[in-house]
Amino acid sequence: MDPDGACRLINSEGDHLSGLVADRFGPWLSVQVSSLGLSQRLSSLLDILADETRCRGIILRQDKEISKLEGIEQADGPCHGEAPPPRVEFLEHGLRIGVNLAEGQKTGYxxxxxxxxxxxxxxxxxxxxxxxxxxxxxxxxxxxxxxxxxxxxxxxxxxxxxxxxxxxxxxxxxxxxxxxxxxxxxxxxxxxxxxxxxxxxxxxxxxxxxxxxxxxxxxxxxxxxxxxxxxxxxxxxxxxxxxxxxxxxxxxxxxxxxxxxxxxxxxxxxxxxxxxxxxxxxxxxxxxxxxxxxxxxxxx
The missing domain is CATH 3.40.50.150 (Vaccinia Virus protein VP39)
Incomplete structure (x- = not known):
């Protein structure tokens, strides 16, 4: 993919990894976990994602309602590598888009x-x-x-x-x-x-x-x-x-x-x-x- 672009890397059930979503925005990953089993292995998952993508950092964006239902304890925030800046920019078909991965909707965009x-x-x-x-x-x-x-x-x-x-x-x-x-x-x-x-x-x-x-x-x-x-x-x-x-x-x-x-x-x-x-x-x-x-x- 374009190193300055954005895409979904893992789409939960659609990629046979139910409960895991990972989006890439340039050098940053935004991850959401909605399965208790995966949340208990989060550290290993993040290590694998970081190794495979060579990203600068990963931020966790949890759905609070689902986390409560599933008993997931992890909260939003940077969870691996560097913390992304307040505004992360990427290219989408030639259009430059900036978003806040920490506070934006869903995983950021x-x-x-x-x-x-x-x-x-x-x-x-x-x-x-x-x-x-x-x-x-x-x-x-x-x-x-x-x-x-x-x-x-x-x-x-x-x-x-x-x-x-x-x-x-x-x-x-x-x-x-x-x-x-x-x-x-x-x-x-x-x-x-x-x-x-x-x-x-x-x-x-x-x-x-x-x-x-x-x-x-x-x-x-x-x-x-x-x-x-x-x-x-x-x-x-x-x-x-x-x-x-x-x-x-x-x-x-x-x-x-x-x-x-x-x-x-x-x-x-x-x-x-x-x-x-x-x-x-x-x-x-x-x-x-x-x-x-x-x-x-x-x-x-």
Whole structure:
């Protein structure tokens, strides 16, 4: 791999190492352990990872809820070699991205959306774009590179927006994106009330449910979000609708999209269906490992 790039090295069940995720960001590794058995062998695992990758350092990023359920005692923080700096930069298809591995979401960045960001970018040319749940600005910056007419990128996290704005600066995209701190559902509803419309809407929300018994709750959240998106979509627009909720299947979402489009009296054509990047393999024995779904729709 590119020594300045980023990728997933180990993808839990998909790589026959259930409970272990390891992402590489340039010379740094970010690791998450969600299995008690593996956590008890963490020191040996870290030694192997360090030897195989020749990384400068490894940081542990634990899911607190899973750790509590599994009885895992390890806490977040540097755990092998040097501690990464507050801002770690890497290249993604020529775009320089900086993230905080210690405080960012998941292991630091959403590497699973890498190919989807690249595929969606050409749709932005000449369009007004709204990127909701932007985090470090990955989709928004690709849209700016592709020649979007205007871009509004929304996130609730002040730290994420600071990171995104700096990513715009280092890629000479200053002033091309309007970064807005807001609660996404409230902001979109307010835009519907004022009659705003966009040519490209990108909705990549966080997980709406962890447990299988909360699928209905998650679908309710997606229904509300998709309804707002259809109302904000101008004629002949494009919608990018994403879900990272493993217990909500692709077919559930396709059925929901069809229902909401009919309710909003919009014609929706499915242009593209995709999942996580190729370095996130799916285990056939674990349907939940196909967690990421990305739909591109043409709307009229």
């Amino acid at each position: 959403y590497l699973d959306q890498r190919e989807n960001r690249l595929a969606v970018a050409p749709l932005a040319k000449g369009r007004t774009v709204l990127d909701a749940f932007t985090y470090a600005g990955g989709f928004a910056l690709r849209a700016a590179q592709a020649g979007a007419r205007s871009i509004v990128a929304i996130d609730q996290s002040h730290g994420a927006l600071e990171m995104a704005a700096e990513n715009a600066r280092i890629n000479e995209l200053d002033g091309r994106v309007s970064w807005l701190r807001a609660e996404v559902f409230e902001d979109l509803a307010a835009r519907v009330e004022t009659g705003q419309k966009f040519g490209l809407l990108i909705l990549d929300p966080p997980k709406f449910a962890r447990a299988k018994n909360r699928v209905d709750e998650a679908l309710g959240g997606y229904r509300r979000l998709f309804s707002l998106a259809f109302r904000l979509a101008e004629e002949d627009s494009r919608l990018v609708l994403c879900s990272c909720t493993g217990s909500v299947t692709r077919n559930m979402l396709l059925e929901l999209i069809s229902q909401v489009a009919a309710e909003e009296r919009r014609d929706a054509r499915l242009i593209r269906v995709s999942g996580a990047a190729a370095d996130h393999p799916i285990a056939s024995s674990c349907p939940e490992s196909e967690y990421l779904k990305c739909f591109v729709l043409g709307v009229s």
